[in-house]
Amino acid sequence: MSKIKIAIAGCGGRMGRALLEGVAQSDDLVLHAAMEHSGSALLGRDAGEFGGTRGVAITADVEAALKGADALIDFTRPEGTLHHLEICRKLGVNMVIGTTGFNAQEKALLGAAAQDVGVVFAPNMSVGVNLVFKLLETASRVLSHGYDIEIIEAHHRHKVDAPSGTALGMGEVVARTLGRDLSQCAVYGREGVTGERDPSTIGFATVRGGDIVGDHTVLYAGIGERIEITHKASSRATFALGALRAARFLKANPAGMYDMQDVLGLK
Numbered sequence: 001m002s003k004i005k006i007a008i009a010g011c012g013g014r015m016g017r018a019l020l021e022g023v024a025q026s027d028d029l030v031l032h033a034a035m036e037h038s039g040s041a042l043l044g045r046d047a048g049e050f051g052g053t054r055g056v057a058i059t060a061d062v063e064a065a066l067k068g069a070d071a072l073i074d075f076t077r078p079e080g081t082l083h084h085l086e087i088c089r090k091l092g093v094n095m096v097i098g099t100t101g102f103n104a105q106e107k108a109l110l111g112a113a114a115q116d117v118g119v120v121f122a123p124n125m126s127v128g129v130n131l132v133f134k135l136l137e138t139a140s141r142v143l144s145h146g147y148d149i150e151i152i153e154a155h156h157r158h159k160v161d162a163p164s165g166t167a168l169g170m171g172e173v174v175a176r177t178l179g180r181d182l183s184q185c186a187v188y189g190r191e192g193v194t195g196e197r198d199p200s201t202i203g204f205a206t207v208r209g210g211d212i213v214g215d216h217t218v219l220y221a222g223i224g225e226r227i228e229i230t231h232k233a234s235s236r237a238t239f240a241l242g243a244l245r246a247a248r249f250l251k252a253n254p255a256g257m258y259d260m261q262d263v264l265g266l267k
């Protein structure tokens with residue numbers, strides 16, 4: 001059987017390198033293109049220097065790079081992802097999007113493109129976090145009254161968006177299960193004389209430091225007890241393996257908008 005041809009955007013980044021390694025270690029995937037933005041110092045270098053198979057030069061020519069690819073895996077920044085999305089749509093190339101930090105209008109653009117190509121969009125591609133999303137539905141149902149809900153996340157010092165996409169995703173799951181609208185009930189950090197806690201809110205707290213790969217805790221604090229559901233990533237390989245699984249899923253499925261719950265059969 002022929003191998004699935006993978007293009008990687010932001011190949012010199014933290015996730016880009018983990019993806020290059022993941023493709024190089026797989027039996028059924030081949031590196032079709034390694035991409036960076038036009039201002040990158042890495043252009044022209046061999047992807048093999050960054051964990052990929054040797055023989056693929058890093059390029060900023062997105063259209064040429066994507067011709068003939070089965071899927072683009074993109075962990076970059078919202079503006080880069082949206083630019084790549086347009087070209088994927090034009091060329092009929094599926095897209096796995098791990099980038100976080102999109103606003104509502106930008107997310108709508110992803111949905112529009114998914115009318116023509118397959119898109120897997122998920123703020124966290126690890127199996128563990130996607131299991132946690134399911135556990136949160138059960139916990140939020142059982143603890144729907146009398147428990148204050150707070151979401152705490154910690155990441156490395158280089159992360160540029162906050163709260164993390166995963167924390168926001170967890171908030172969405174909790175709010176949806178409780179019949180609340182996250183945009184109305186989220187409290188992002190506290191300072192000064194805040195008054196007593198409003199029980200209808202969902203609080204978020206963000207920690208940034210060092211090389212923390214990604215920790216997330218949802219805390220349900222009641223009277224006489226508290227429940228914490230925690231996921232800790234210790235390596236980016238978990239996200240990369242999930243993204244590669246998503247690319248395989250898209251190869252086998254029609255155009256449409258999917259998330260990791262679809263990929264993992266958790267719906």
Ligand SMILES: NC(=O)C1=CN([C@@H]2O[C@H](COP(=O)(O)OP(=O)(O)OC[C@H]3O[C@@H](n4cnc5c(N)ncnc54)[C@H](OP(=O)(O)O)[C@@H]3O)[C@@H](O)[C@H]2O)C=CC1
Nearest residue numbers: 010012013014015037075076080098099100123124125239
């Ligand atoms: N869904 C998931 O499972 C996960 C999602 N993420 C998300 O993935 C994204 C990337 O994370 P990470 O790898 O740590 O970040 P990095 O900054 O290490 O990597 C991003 C890469 O994209 C490049 N880049 C920046 N801007 C653009 C642009 N406009 N167009 C094309 N390429 C661009 C960067 O180049 P340069 O360095 O030159 O700026 C860099 O090579 C973040 O949004 C993060 O939250 C991360 C881990 C898991």
Ligand SMILES: O=C(O)C1=N[C@H](C(=O)O)C[C@H](O)C1
Nearest residue numbers: 100123124159164165166214
């Ligand atoms: O930027 C990161 O590193 C990560 N970002 C994702 C997020 O914003 O949720 C996922 C993961 O926690 C790592």
